[in-house]
Amino acid sequence: MAKATRPSERREEALSRERIVAAAIELLDDEGDNGLTFRGLATRLATGSGALYWHIANKSELLSAAADAVVDRALSELRPARDPREAMRDVALGVYDAIDAHPWVGAQLSRAPWGTAVLRILERVGRQVQALGARGGAQFTAASTLLTYIIGGSIQNAANGRLLDPSVNRADFLDTVSTRWQQLDPNEYPFIRNVVAVQLPTHDDRAEFLAGIDLILAGIATSL
Amino acid sequence: MAKATRPSERREEALSRERIVAAAIELLDDEGDNGLTFRGLATRLATGSGALYWHIANKSELLSAAADAVVDRALSELRPARDPREAMRDVALGVYDAIDAHPWVGAQLSRAPWGTAVLRILERVGRQVQALGARGGAQFTAASTLLTYIIGGSIQNAANGRLLDPSVNRADFLDTVSTRWQQLDPNEYPFIRNVVAVQLPTHDDRAEFLAGIDLILAGIATSL
DNA sequence: ACCTGAACACCGTTCAAGT
DNA sequence: ACCTGAACACCGTTCAAGT
Secondary structure, three states: OOOOOOOOOOOOOOHHHHHHHHHHHHHHHOOOHHHHHHHHHHOOOOOOOOHHHOOOOOHHHHHHHHHHHHHHHHOOOOOOOOOHHHHHHHHHHHHHHHHHHOOHHHHHHHOOOOHHHHHHHHHHHHHHHHHHHHOOOHHHHHHHHHHHOOOOOOOHHHHHHHHHHOOOOHHHHHHHHHHHHHOOOOOHHHHHHHHHHHHHEEEEEHHHHHHHHHHHHHHHOOOO | OOOOOOOOOOOOOOOHHHHHHHHHHHHHHHOHHHHHHHHHHHHHHHHHHHHHHHOOOOOOHHHHHHHHHOOOOOOOOOOOOOHHHHHHHHHHHHHHHHHHHHHHHHHHHOOOOOHHHHHHHHHHHHHHHHHHHOHHHHHHHHHHHHHHHHHHHHHHHHHHHHHHHOOOOHHHHHHHHHHHHHOOOOOOOOOHHHHHHHHHHHHHHHHHHHHHHHHHHHHHHOOO
């Protein structure tokens, strides 16, 4: 009657879809978008590359599962908010921060716009739109405008981050870009020169992102 | 004194950066995002793959040049508009339609958020924001909100298109998605079930995109 | 100066063979 | 049932050799 199996020694447990997805997330976080290869993943999991195909169909399914896991976690960590306006900002920032921390998720969301991750974000956004008082077709328009902005802004922010070596600091980078843009042709690029280049060094991406949410919410409010 | 060179017979002219970029655009349009390979491009241009590297540094530069060319053409085709509001809608739709016709451009814009193409779109957007009467920091916020929405919405629309085989028609696809979504758990996805799934079959992506622009413009108007 | 195409160091995916 | 790892059909990029 004694148990035949021992509590796992130092060796790895069996492969499973969950372990593979978790390892894929680690690999993507460590090495970036191009860091995920079946060979690298197999090495991390101390197995052969073919073994992975027993548990997942292909790379696209793996990426999709990894992105879903990140988005699910981010959405489940949202705390109850005081009012719909605050709830909307929390959803937006939750997605923004998740993609900032896992930049590869952004590309995945735009590759799979009908997938579970996007669906869950849209559900959250939509509920707040309803709570704000939108009716009929305006609900759909308001929710999809916010969804587009939230995903678009999160992706663009994450792309910025990926361009910088960890060695260059952000302020120096923005100064360099700002200087370059102030030398653009004043006839061709007046707005970039006089407005964007000037404000670039002191602006806060996350605060600007949130200001955009507020602008859209203000627009929604005018049609209630 | 007679000219030694003949007018080009039937054979190809010499390679050049422009010819390579033009062929790359054709290839991307015909075969999609993954269709661009140096071997395929070399075959189209009747040359060796290594020859391309004499004119362009690498694939990333090639993609970037191709996307710039598409965006430049789209922006240069914009007709003068009656007022800043209409001009803004024209810019937004110009980008939207260009990325709809060349879906691979979307991914490139989010890969190079400080590149020439994005810069030119932002310049156009910014000028209209100024013409609408925004001042100081509000100009920057309004322009970057619109930029984010325009690029994000164009990318998401293009991603939708890529998912469909040309064989399936759009209405059937939307019906299928709508039906599937109406069967989601009513406790977990009330908004998707009751609002999104219901409106999906009859909605018009391009009109919804434009409605989002109007929503943001309404938001901007409240702070003037 | 410009072009050729083989070679190098990778990929994702498949599949016979093992346990 | 699950795992192994060689094999296949690709990639981007380099570079000696040609013109």
